[in-house]
Amino acid sequence: NAGVTQTPKFRVLKTGQSMTLLCAQDMNHEYMYWYRQDPGMGLRLIHYSVGEGTTAKGEVPDGYNVSRLKKQNFLLGLESAAPSQTSVYFCASRNGGVVNQPQHFGDGTRLSIL
Amino acid sequence: AQKVTQAQTEISVVEKEDVTLDCVYETRDTTYYLFWYKQPPSGELVFLIRRNSFDEQNEISGRYSWNFQKSTSSFNFTITASQVVDSAVYFCALMDTNAGKSTFGDGTTLTVKP
Numbered sequence: 001n002a003g004v005t006q007t008p009k010f011r012v013l014k015t016g017q018s019m020t021l022l023c024a025q026d027m028n029h030e031y032m033y034w035y036r037q038d039p040g041m042g043l044r045l046i047h048y049s050v051g052e053g054t055t056a057k058g059e060v061p062d063g064y065n066v067s068r069l070k071k072q073n074f075l076l077g078l079e080s081a082a083p084s085q086t087s088v089y090f091c092a093s094r095n096g097g098v099v100n101q102p103q104h105f106g107d108g109t110r111l112s113i114l
Numbered sequence: 115a116q117k118v119t120q121a122q123t124e125i126s127v128v129e130k131e132d133v134t135l136d137c138v139y140e141t142r143d144t145t146y147y148l149f150w151y152k153q154p155p156s157g158e159l160v161f162l163i164r165r166n167s168f169d170e171q172n173e174i175s176g177r178y179s180w181n182f183q184k185s186t187s188s189f190n191f192t193i194t195a196s197q198v199v200d201s202a203v204y205f206c207a208l209m210d211t212n213a214g215k216s217t218f219g220d221g222t223t224l225t226v227k228p
Contacts, residue, residue, distance in 0.1 A: 003200045019146070031213060031214055033215070033216075035218075036186075040123075040220065040221075041220050042120075042205055042218030042219050042220045042221055043159075043205070043207075043218045044120070044218075045215055045217075046151075047215070048213060048215060050213050056213070058215065059217075072155075088157070090159065090206050092159075094214050096213075096214065099147070099211060099214075100164055100166055100209075101166055101214075102149055102161040103161075103216060104161075105158065105159040105208075107157065108157055108158070113118075
C-alpha cells in the first residue's frame with residue numbers, strides 16, 4: 001500500500017530557482033492538502049483541493065502555486081524560491097465522503113533554499 | 115479563525131510513567147473534529163485518535179486515552195505506562211467541516227527515558 005507518496009524527499013535550491021513538488025495518492029481521495037512545517041512549529045496549510053481541477057488558498061499561500069489536473073496528483077510549485085521557504089513540506093489526502101476521516105500524510109519533502 | 119494551543123513544549127518522563135499531553139482549541143464552529151497525531155524522529159505523521167465535537171464520551175484504546183471537554187475547549191491525551199518508543203512530537207489538530215482543513219498546534223515533544 002503506497003498511500004501518499006511525495007517526490008522528491010530532499011532538495012537544495014538556490015534563491016530564485018523554481019521547482020515543483022509532486023504528491024501522488026492511490027486511495028481515490030477527493031481532498032488533498034499541502035502543508036509546511038517549520039522548526040518548533042506545527043503544520044500550516046498552504047493550499048488545498050477538494051477535487052480534480054479545483055484548488056484553494058490556505059493559511060500561508062504566498063509564493064506558492066498548485067495544480068490538481070488529475071485526482072490522484074497534487075503539485076506544489078515554487079516559481080522563485082526564497083530562503084524563507086526553507087521548510088519540510090507535507091502532502092496529505094483525505095476521504096471527503098466521511099466527515100471525520102483523518103488526513104493521510106506523505107513522508108515529507110525537506111527543502112533547503114540557499 | 116481557529117486556533118490550537120499546546121502549552122507544553124517539551125515533556126520528559128521515565129519509562130512506565132503515565133503522561134498527559136494538553137490541548138486547548140478555539141473555534142466558532144458548532145461542529146468540528148479533533149485529532150492527535152504522532153511524529154516520531156523518522157519524521158512521518160501518524161494518526162492516533164479522533165473525537166467529534168458532538169460526542170463527549172471519553173475512551174481508552176490500549177495505552178492511549180483521551181479526555182474531551184467541550185465546556186473548557188480541551189482535548190487532552192494520556193499515554194499510560196509510557197515506553198521509549200513513545201518518544202516523539204505529538205500534535206493536536208482541529209479540523210473544520212469546510213473541506214476538512216486542519217489547524218495544528220505547535221506540538222509537544224515527549225521524551226521517554228529508559
